[in-house]
Amino acid sequence: MKKTLQYLISLAIAAALLWFVFKDIDLNTLWEKIKLADYRWVALSAVLALVAHWSRAYRWVLMLEPMGYKPSVFRTTLAVLVGYGANLVFPRAGEVARCGTLNKLEDIPFEKSFGAVIAERLIDVMVLLFLIFINFILEFDRLKEVFFNFFGEKFKNPMLLGIYALVGVTILIVGYLLIKKNQQKIMQLPLYQKISSFIVGLASGFLSVKNLKNPSAFIFHTILIWCMYFIMTYVLCFALPETANLSPLAALTIFVMGSIGMAAPTQGGIGSYHFLVGSIVVLYGLSEQDGITLATFLHAMQGMVFVAVFGIIAFILTLILPKKVQEKTIS
Template identity: 25%
Template sequence: MAGKSLLRQHPLKFILSFGVSAFLIWFVFKDLDWQGFILALEDISASYILLGAALLIYSVWVRAQRWKILISPQGPSKTKDLFDALLVGYLGNDVLPFRLGEVLRAALAARKTKILISGIGATILVDRVLDMLSFLIIAACFYMFYPIADWAQTVAIIGFSALIIFLGLAIFMRGQREKLFGWIESWSRRKAEAGKIKMAGHILSLFKGIETMWQMPQPIKVLSYTVWLWILYIMITALGLAAFHFDFTTTEFFMASMVLLTFTTISLSIPSAPGFVGTYHGAVVAALALVGIAPTPAKAFAIVFHLLNYLAMAIPGAIIFFRTGLKFQFASDPTEVTGPPKEQVN
């Protein structure tokens, strides 16, 4: 199994990830008031939770539409195929260590689209960069106008600085495109002449995928999908808060949703066990403490909201995974999933 191979290669990373999760679960729930916890769970409005789950799945479809645009320079793809790949990727992140779901996502997308897995992987990197930049910008704007703590201004400065750096880099790379592509093409041709046709194809495919970062196809559409995704995430978070009947005004609901969303988004970058166990719960409880929610209902919310995100992705992801007949050997050899890659060298 690929997971066992990676475990042997990175034992310290594995121990650290599970250690962080175990510590945070213990720390967050060690003084849990079980009676208050059960009362908080009994008072949940299930309709809000179900609506949040539906919007969460819909957000995956929106992400698939954006991803389709990022992939378009390398070849045609179907939104449904990318939607399936995303859900299987989320399943992988929920059950496998080391974020192997991203590899599974790339493998299934490559299999469905017949595009080289290296090129697909590059577009996933671009997809993540879009998420990171848009998150920093949104967080910066929010904390600039609603500085809920001393560190809020720092977040705003980091967000705007990241935007300036990225725009400068994009302008520079766009100007160097012909020179860079000539070097990549020459390197690829040398590999092909040496008989390494597959490697040559992967080099070109990887460059084409990364190139979308500074030569974005349909930028207005990509921007629209990105903004819509964050609106959906805010709505999903607000629905989760509404399900617990927290005593917020409309403005406070928005503020609490934004604080919660920024904390949980940051928590996804912290090493943890599969499914972001512990790190996600800790982030939720810390965020809700900032907006005045008592520890016991905050802990109940953390468990329910984590389950909402986990099950809404894992269940359809598992159905697609077994329906497509995938196996977990993808991590050690992605061609076992994707089949032989196309040769893209002229």
């Protein structure tokens, strides 16, 4: 019931954002411009997307090596693609789907691969925060007004922030004392033992980062993944005549805002991506109509078509391929 409610709320948020974004847009004009796009650039962007997904899979393999597992990069890439496809249906389900797929294909324990995924997601968040910082520095004159208008309201009442902080700290202290007092009883519960075992597996996957056998390759693939993501976005801008002359800095802003939009709790970033990208490109001289057209085109290609097509093909292949039993290379 809880998951159903979360799903419905996510759909409602996406629907509300889509209505807000498209309420003043001429959809016929938007569709005509998308039909006239140069789809050679789309094909190139699709190839770059595959490179990015392969690189992400290779990086995942590097993170599993310290735990004694060496899965096929091809099969790991299939798992990554299935995970992205799952995100189109259920927000945040991709990580679970890709780890479950890797378990099916390579017999790698779910909690081990999931721990590694959590670690790589945290690393990706740090990369995104770095890109946001760089983008804000390079485009300060354009972005400062948007930034302060959005965040300024959050800091107008310091007393309210202080109350929130005090309540949060109080809850943490009371919770800690209750757990400490009943620690022995809690540890004997079967549920606690299952959760504890699962957490140990997660920690093993998460800590695999510090035991990487090839840290330079890990860094290289992290950079390659994000470079491919950026170039994919920039290349797609060339497909529409109205956006073909956008600068690399404009593409960086679009890419950063789009990444934030895709991270929002909606199916595949639907609505949130359109709102953020469509709003920000107006700063680069585009009309609202052209801005929403670009946002729709980018999201349709990157967030929907590529993910859906690659995800379906990958899922079909996972049904055909036999399961490979892993033999740990280290204890």
